[in-house]
Structure formats: structure tokens, C-alpha cells
Amino acid sequence: MKSSDASEDKSSPKAAIVIQSPAGDKVCPHNNRVSCASCRLSELCLPIALNKSEIQQLDDIVERNRPYKKGDHLYRQNDGFKSVYAVRSGSFKSYVLSDNGQGRVTGFYLPGEIIGMDGIASKHYQNSTQALEHASICEIPFSQLERLSHQLPNLQHHFFAIMGNEIAKDQQVHTLLSSYTAEERTASFLLGLSSRFARVSLSPTRFLLPMTRSDIGEYLGLTVETVSRIFTALQRKGLVDVNNREIELKDIDGLRGIIGSNQAKS
Amino acid sequence: MKSSDASEDKSSPKAAIVIQSPAGDKVCPHNNRVSCASCRLSELCLPIALNKSEIQQLDDIVERNRPYKKGDHLYRQNDGFKSVYAVRSGSFKSYVLSDNGQGRVTGFYLPGEIIGMDGIASKHYQNSTQALEHASICEIPFSQLERLSHQLPNLQHHFFAIMGNEIAKDQQVHTLLSSYTAEERTASFLLGLSSRFARVSLSPTRFLLPMTRSDIGEYLGLTVETVSRIFTALQRKGLVDVNNREIELKDIDGLRGIIGSNQAKS
DNA sequence: CGTAGTGTTGAATTGAATCAAGTGTCGTGG
DNA sequence: CCACGACACTTGATTCAATTCAACACTACG
Numbered sequence: 105m106k107s108s109d110a111s112e113d114k115s116s117p118k119a120a121i122v123i124q125s126p127a128g129d130k131v132c133p134h135n136n137r138v139s140c141a142s143c144r145l146s147e148l149c150l151p152i153a154l155n156k157s158e159i160q161q162l163d164d165i166v167e168r169n170r171p172y173k174k175g176d177h178l179y180r181q182n183d184g185f186k187s188v189y190a191v192r193s194g195s196f197k198s199y200v201l202s203d204n205g206q207g208r209v210t211g212f213y214l215p216g217e218i219i220g221m222d223g224i225a226s227k228h229y230q231n232s233t234q235a236l237e238h239a240s241i242c243e244i245p246f247s248q249l250e251r252l253s254h255q256l257p258n259l260q261h262h263f264f265a266i267m268g269n270e271i272a273k274d275q276q277v278h279t280l281l282s283s284y285t286a287e288e289r290t291a292s293f294l295l296g297l298s299s300r301f302a303r304v305s306l307s308p309t310r311f312l313l314p315m316t317r318s319d320i321g322e323y324l325g326l327t328v329e330t331v332s333r334i335f336t337a338l339q340r341k342g343l344v345d346v347n348n349r350e351i352e353l354k355d356i357d358g359l360r361g362i363i364g365s366n367q368a369k370s
Numbered sequence: 371m372k373s374s375d376a377s378e379d380k381s382s383p384k385a386a387i388v389i390q391s392p393a394g395d396k397v398c399p400h401n402n403r404v405s406c407a408s409c410r411l412s413e414l415c416l417p418i419a420l421n422k423s424e425i426q427q428l429d430d431i432v433e434r435n436r437p438y439k440k441g442d443h444l445y446r447q448n449d450g451f452k453s454v455y456a457v458r459s460g461s462f463k464s465y466v467l468s469d470n471g472q473g474r475v476t477g478f479y480l481p482g483e484i485i486g487m488d489g490i491a492s493k494h495y496q497n498s499t500q501a502l503e504h505a506s507i508c509e510i511p512f513s514q515l516e517r518l519s520h521q522l523p524n525l526q527h528h529f530f531a532i533m534g535n536e537i538a539k540d541q542q543v544h545t546l547l548s549s550y551t552a553e554e555r556t557a558s559f560l561l562g563l564s565s566r567f568a569r570v571s572l573s574p575t576r577f578l579l580p581m582t583r584s585d586i587g588e589y590l591g592l593t594v595e596t597v598s599r600i601f602t603a604l605q606r607k608g609l610v611d612v613n614n615r616e617i618e619l620k621d622i623d624g625l626r627g628i629i630g631s632n633q634a635k636s
Numbered sequence: 637c638g639t640a641g642t643g644t645t646g647a648a649t650t651g652a653a654t655c656a657a658g659t660g661t662c663g664t665g666g
Numbered sequence: 667c668c669a670c671g672a673c674a675c676t677t678g679a680t681t682c683a684a685t686t687c688a689a690c691a692c693t694a695c696g
Contacts, residue, residue, distance in 0.1 A: 200545055202630060208549050210541045222541055224534025230541060250530065254523050261516060267533040268490025274540035275476045275488055275496060279466055281547035282591030283474050286652065317675065325548030327653060332676055348661075348675080364468060552684065583643060593685060598644055614643075614693080 138192070139163050140242075148216040148303055149190050150244070150266075153258050162259065165248040168192075172235040178219065180232040185223030187243045191215045194239020195314040198222075198231040199322070209323040212236075212297075212315060215304045218266055236314040281325050284363070289324045290334040291362040294344065298353055309356070313349045338362075404458070405429050406508075414482040414569055415456050416510070416532075419524050428525065431514040434458075438501040444485065446498040451489030453509045457481045460505020461580040464488075464497040465588070475589040478502075478563075478581060481570045484532055502580040547591050550629070555590040556600040557628040560610065564619055575622070579615045604628075 140151045140163040151159045167187075171194075172178065178189060181200060196213040210231050213219050223229040224246065253260040280292055302308035313320075321331045338344045343359050345352040353359060406417045406429040417425045433453075437460075438444065444455060447466060462479040476497050479485050489495040490512065519526040546558055568574035579586075587597045604610045609625050611618040619625060 198541075200541075202545070202549060206549070208545045210544050221534055222538040225531045225538055226535075230538045250523070250527060254520065254526060257516070257520050260520060260526065263530075264516065264533070265491045267530070267537065268487055269492075271533065271536050271540065272488040272491055272496045274537065274544065275464075275466075277544055278476050278540065278547065279468070279474045281544065282589070283468060283472070316673090323548070328675075329654085329677085330652060333652090336676075582641090594643075595645085595686085596684060599684095602644075 138168070140166060143192070145190075145192065145216040145304065149242075150218075150259070150262065153262050154256070155258075158256050158258060161252060161256070165245060165252060166190075167243040167245070169241060169243055171238060171240040174235055174237050176235045178233040178235070178241065179223075179229050181229060183229050185220070185227045185229055185246065187245045188218055188220040188224075188249065190242040190244065191217050191219065192240045192242055195236045196233050196239060197236055197315060197319055198233045200231045207322060209315075209319050212319075212323065214300050217300075218270075221267055221270055236319075286324075286326050286330050287334050287337065288363045288365075289326065290320075290331065291338070291343075291359045293320065293324060294351070294353060295356070295359055295363075298356070309353045311351060313351055404434070406432060409458070411456075411458065411482040411570065415508075416484075416525070416528065419528050420522065421524075424522050424524060427518060427522070431511060431518060432456075433509040433511070435507060435509055437504060437506040440501055440503050442501045444499040444501070444507065445489075445495045447495060449495050451486070451493045451495055451512065453511045454484055454486040454490075454515065456508040456510065457483050457485065458506045458508055461502045462499050462505060463502055463581060463585055463589075464499045466497045473588060475581075475585050478585075478589065480566050483566075484536075487533055487536055502585075552590075552592050552596050553600050553603065554629050554631075555592065556586075556597065557604070557609075557625045559586065559590060560617070560619060561622070561625055561629075564622070575619045577617060579617055 140146055140149075140159050141156070143149070143151075146152070146159070151162060154162060178196060191213050193215055195215075196219060197209050198211045198213070198219070199207045199209045201207050213233075219233055219241075220229060222231060249259075249263070253263055280289055284292065297311065297313075298308040301311050315323075317331045317335075318328045320326075321328045324331070326334075335344070335346045338359075339346050341358070343353070343355045343362070345354055406412055406415075406425050407422070409415070409417075412418070412425070417428060420428060444462060457479050459481055461481075462485060463475050464477045464479070464485070465473045465475045467473050479499075485499055485507075486495060488497060515525075515529070519529055546555055550558065563577065563579075564574040567577050581589075583597045583601075584594045586592075587594045590597070592600075601610070601612045604625075605612050607624070609619070609621045609628070611620055
């Protein structure tokens, strides 16, 4: 399997994550020969709080697959649960298909984030997950992760924390969806993306949206048209500068001010 | 500390959980002298999949506090995270206060369910949780649960599953809030309650709602008035029989039919 | 017995969806 | 390299589901 040509990519200069030549192990995030120890995401991914030898043990169970192309599925709803996945580069979306065939997006995943924990309890993934762009993944077979967690208290502790974080985040989304207006949801979404980009050392104020307006709408419980209208409205207010998928947050505090400014319902 | 008088309760005959005299350790769910081994919830709570000696070890770290009165707080938003809690009897709601003082309910908890996992990651509870009625709790100090999980692979596995279940459930709520109509949300909510009551051997078709219409509305992202209207609408359709807090699901399949019957948005 | 909290119902309003008609952008193959 | 087609996005007009405002009934508890 020649990994080198697969990571080749004639990406345009405005790509959020510039893809470099696959020469250095420490540099190219698409390169699947990278180790946990040398990965630049190790500070926010699973290896956090592990010592050198522990990282090595984790490294041994991680499988680095071929890169995923835009639209490729990591898994589909109801597939047997086998692994959780850490995003190494690119981005993914999870979605479920409702009875009438319409999809609803349940989450977006950026580098350093963990995908697939919804399958742990039922042993089947509860949603489908696909790449939004050229992307790569570290696959972590869950049974092995459990075994290793049993040996390494730090890893167990950290994985509890990762799951707890997911729960806390989901509850924030619950509040967002149950009480925020379209404008508040959108502002909150942009701010959330901003801080997640910052986590991976990308600009928190200028980035490319990896997802479509439709994806955003399905995630926030809005229609495409509403998302589009809100974007132009925020632009008219001077809070953001939107140009297709390119976005610049021009007034972070102003965006924060949007949230909660509209009076909530009873 | 006399536990006997605290569990005394002149509950009306229509109480969902009839409170019995605190004589037998195996019977009264409010009785705090019950052990995990003798608890009738052991099949769905933490002890599941543990053997006798393991249950004993779990039992040793569980703290059974005094019962909680309606409105008592288990913890408040931003309190330091110390424990997770298993509901032994009664019910609880979690909520957050939005900036403008309005509360939004993030969850309801029935016997056998685990509360407080939102605090694991940040070490502070992300919401406040209070009893909806006379209730009792098993407190499980999290650091001890972690230590024990490290010794008992079954417990580690099961706690991963409990957290994974919470994540999967939260994502279903995400879909519910982002794409269901008021009627679909309400029907789905009632069906969810029904199966949760069934889990604890209560009638899945006739039960008392432990929460107010307002709580339901705050949870589902609707106003009190809408919830009330939907209830009467479902009653007119012959699907339910509502009488204040008493509810009877007269046509479960009909209620299931509501969900997804209204066309979803783009 | 009165009062506060809880629940219901009606009428008017509104935020976001729907319907409709475009323009812009990208990737593909001729 | 350009033309084509498919998809992504925008904007406007209209509609509608749910909120808001308002008034009132019920219940439960001190």
C-alpha cells in the first residue's frame, strides 16, 4: 500500500489545513506513519496525561488507515461497533436518516476529537459518519482500549473525562436547541468552531467552513435558507465576513453579545 | 440519624411509587439501609454484570444519604464534582439557568438512572439537579468508582457503557429537538417515559408525571401553553387520557405513528 | 379559607419554514 | 481550456406552527 500518492492532493491555496509534502513524519497530518509520540495533536487527543512508555503502549493498538476522501464513510448507522476514532486531519460529520429520508446532522468532528462513542453501549453505531473533506483517522479498537485502560489508570481516567466532556457538550447543545433563536444558534455555532480551530493552532478568526449551509442547518435545526439569511444578517451587522465557505469573525465579543440578547421563552 | 421517620410519607393513593412501611430491607425503596445486593434496581443500575463479591466491593463505596424532599438540590451548577448518583427512588430534574434567569431543563432521572456525569470532565457540575418529589439516592464518590473500576474490568466496562448510553441518548434528543414538531416531541417524550417506567416494573401505560408542564416544555423546547394544548389534542385523538399529572397511554402504536408523520424540514 | 402555583383555553402575533426563482461555484468530460 | 450539469448558495414573498399575551379554572397546601 503506497501511502504517499494517496496523500497527494492538489489543494487550493485557501485550504484551511495546508497539505505538505509527505516527507517528514512529524509534519504532515495526513501521513499515516506518524506515531502518537510525534503527533502534534497528542496534547489534546488520547495521549494527554500519559507518560512516554504509556504512549508507546497506546501507539501499539492504534491503527492508522488509508486517508478518507470527501464523502467516504467511516461507518454507517447500525454497523457493529468495533472502534472509536481520533481525527488526525480533515473533518467529519455524523448524521442520522429520519424515517422520511431526510438526514439530520448530529455532530461535526475536527482534528484531535473522538468519533464513535455513541456505539459503545448498544454495540452498534447510532449514526453514520463521513468525511467532509480529504481526511485521516487513527482507529482505536475499543476492546483493546478497554484492556489498556484497565492497565493504565491514567488512560482510564482520561477516557472517562473524554466521555464526560461529550456528555457535557451534548447538554449544552440541548439548551441551545431548546431555547435559542436562529441567530443565537448560528452565532454560538461559529464561536464554537472558532475555539475548536484555536485548539488545533489554526486561526480562531479566519477559517474555512468544512460543511455546507445545509449541514449547518441540519445540525442547528434550521433550514438552509435561514442559515444563509442569518449569515448575511451577521455580515450586515459587521460581526462576520462571509464569502462562501471562507469566514472571518470580525467581532467575537459582538457575536457573544448576540447569545442571550434575544429574550428566551417562558 | 433516624431514617425511619424521614421515609414516612402520607402519600396519596395515586402516588406512582407507593411508599411502604420501612420494615423490610428489600422492599422500601426509600430505605437507606438497602444494599446493592438486595436492591431491586440492581439489574439496571451499576451492579449489572458484577458477581457477588464485586457487588460487595461496590456496596462498600456507595453512600446512602438521607432522603431528599421535593425541591431539594443534589448539587448546583458549578459545585465541585465529587460523585455520581444513582436514583434509588423518586425522580430528579437537571436544569441550567440561562443568562436572563430563565431555566432550561436538561434531563429527568428515574430510579436506576445515573446523575452527574456532566461534571466528570470539567470537575464541576454543569447543571443543577433537584428532586421532583420525595426521593432517595445512592451517592458514588467518583474517585473511588475509578479506583474500583480499575480493579474490576466488568465495572469499568459497564461504566463505559453507561456513559456511552448517555451519549447516544443525548444525540437522539438532538435529533428530536432539531427536527420534530411540538406534537412529535411530546409523543416521543411520553413514549420515552413509558419505557423507562417499564424498566422499573411500573406500568408503561398508566403513570403519574413527576414533573410540571413547564418542566416538560423547558425540556422539549416548547412553552407551557403548547405542551398543554398538545396534551389535549392527543386526548381528543384518543391516544392518551390526561388528568392533571395522571396519564394513561391508550394507544401506544398511535403515539408511535405521530412521530415522523409530520413531514420534516429540508 | 385564601393564596400561590399549576394548568387550560382563546386570540393575536411572529420567527422561521416553505415555496419560488434566481445566481454562483466546482468538477467533469469533451 | 471551455462548456456543461449538478450542486451550493442567496434572496424575496407567502404561509404556518408555535409563541406571546391575556384571562380564567383548578388544586393543593399552610
